[in-house]
Amino acid sequence: MKPRLLAAALTLSAAAVTSPAFAFDWRQAEGTEITLLASEHPWTAGVREHLAEFEALTGIKVNVTAFAEDLYLDRANLAIRSETPVADVFMTLMDAAIYEQWNVGGVAPLTPYINDAALTDAAWDYADFSPALLQGASFPPGDAAAQQYAIPISMEAYILFYNKELVDKHLGGTLPATWDDLLAGAQKVTDEGAGELFGSVMRGQRSGSLVDTMTGIVLNAWGEAEAPLPYNIWFDGAWDKPRFDDPRIAAGLAHYAGLLNAGPENALSFGWEDASRYFAQGKAAFFVDASVFGPGFEDVANSAVAGKVGYAVLPAVDGVSVSGHWAWGLSMAENSEKKTAAWLFMQWATSQANDAAFGLKTGGATRSSTWGNADxxxxxxxxxxxxxxxxxxxxxxxxxxxxxWGEVVLVIVDAIHAIYGGEDPVAAVTVLQEVAPAVMQ
Structure with a gap:
């Protein structure tokens, strides 16, 4: 760990131990043993490092069972459907995965625990989490009486990364302020790069993995107009009112395709691994993707661009830069027989102090207060x-x-590929308006 990360971690670890509210009974489930089912993730590493603090505070024993992400997702889906309890708390993807888990009755509502002063320390501060972030596990979606089914633990927003040296050399040190400027600047770098350097690098393969980055860019073109869940920007308040041919969606998909066009010739084969590696090798001026890539780009042992990376919001449209976010969360198994102990662990793991401490490993803290934490x-x-x-x-x-929806994402990627290949964006989304709803039925 870097010296400044170590110092910050020690400071935040001390805060996690010394700042509980004494009026709250942290030992009300003393003697209980629970299981956390988790993905092998930097957040999980943070839990392991600090777990003794929780056990000393509460008298609750926590068994951490973790697997590589692909295997973990299968294990979690089986666990929540099991007739007998397998785990009490588990990591969850705050997207279609938690929605499916809620649909099958596998996750317990957390709102009753959050609202119970005997079960939730007043210092925990639910309001410190962004309402927009919490939407990813608030069900039924869009319902005024919706309850919370997961608490976010690690998030990512979709931002603009840039190579300062390449921007200085090819663009006179001026960061493009609009999408037109960004696309023109990226193309200029590619034209001058002689096949060795490129203006941008992006995920391009026909895969569901494009969904979050792509949607973040389209949300940017959409602006601040309403787009409530469960429909998001793609349907106008009902499943029989698709709006894939909206001009704002055409613009957003064209922005994505434009960045692909300023990349390598094989850009349509790139996954996130390829795109991020190209940027880390110093071969691209711009990269739009998840904010959690940032700490890795600064790793001097594995990145040629450490110390040379700039970070910015997406170019503003109509004066405002809008983007998307995604998160991992913690959920409670509905079939858990130890829900009080499970909630105490969830509360501790998502506290202000631990959000900051674990966030040092992920770069994706989930509380508003953490982003203002000096350490x-x-x-x-x-x-x-x-x-x-x-x-x-x-x-x-x-x-x-x-x-x-996963199948629809693939036909949206097809529209991006069509625009990349020279098709007019309006024509591409006209086709999309017909194809997408049919695929979803």
Whole structure:
């Protein structure tokens, strides 16, 4: 761990131990043993490092069972459907995954615990989480009486990364302020790069993995107009009112395709691994993707651009930079027989102190207060926290809560590929308006 990260971690760890509210009974489930089912993730590593603090505070024993992400997702889906309890608390994807888990009755509502003063420490401060972030696990979606089914633990917003050296060399040190400027600047770098350097690098393969980055860029073109869940920007308040041919959606997809066009010739084969590696190798001037890539780009052992990366919100449309966000969360198994102990663990793990402590490992703290925490800010490269926290002021969920949405994402990617290949954006979304609803039925 870097010295400044270590110092910040020690400070935040001390806060986690010394700041509980004494009026709250943290030992009300003393002697209980619970299981956390988790993905092997930097957040999970943070839990392991601090877990003894929770056990000393509460007298609750926590068994951490973790798997690589792909295997974990399968295990979690089986666990919540099991007739007998497998785990009490589990990590969940705050997107279609938690929606499906809620649909099958696998997750317990957390709102009754949040609202119970005997079960929730007043210092925990539910209001410190962004309402927009919480939407990813608030069901039924869009219902005034919706309850919370997961608490966010690690998030990402979709921002603009740029290579300062390449911007200085090819664009006179001026960061493009509009999408037209960004696309023109990216193309200029590619034209001058002689096949060795490129203006931008993006995920381009026909895959559902494009959904969040793509939606973040389209949300930017959409602006601040309403787009409530479960429909998001794609339907006008009802499943029989698709609006894939909206001019704002055409513009957003054209922005994505434009960045692909300023990239390598094989851009349509790139996944996130390829795109991020190209940027880390110093081969691209711009990269739009998840904010959680930032700390890795500053790793001097594995990145050629450490110390050379700039961070910015997406170029503003109509004066406001809007983007999307996505999150991991913690949920409680409906079939858990130890719900009080499970909630005490969830509450501790998502406290202000631990959000900051664990966030040092993820770069994706989920509380508004953490992004203003001096130790947290100091732990990251200059500009990173400023850009992400500024983008978070105007982000929205990237998901759609509807069965079959994954197939729709693929035909949206087809529209991006068509625009990349030279098709007019309006013509591409006209086709999309016909194809997408049929795919979802």
């Amino acid at each position: 947290y800010v100091a732990a990251f490269a200059p500009g990173y926290v400023e850009a992400v926290s500024k983008q978070l002021e105007h982000t929205r969920p990237t998901m759609v809560f509807r069965e079959g």
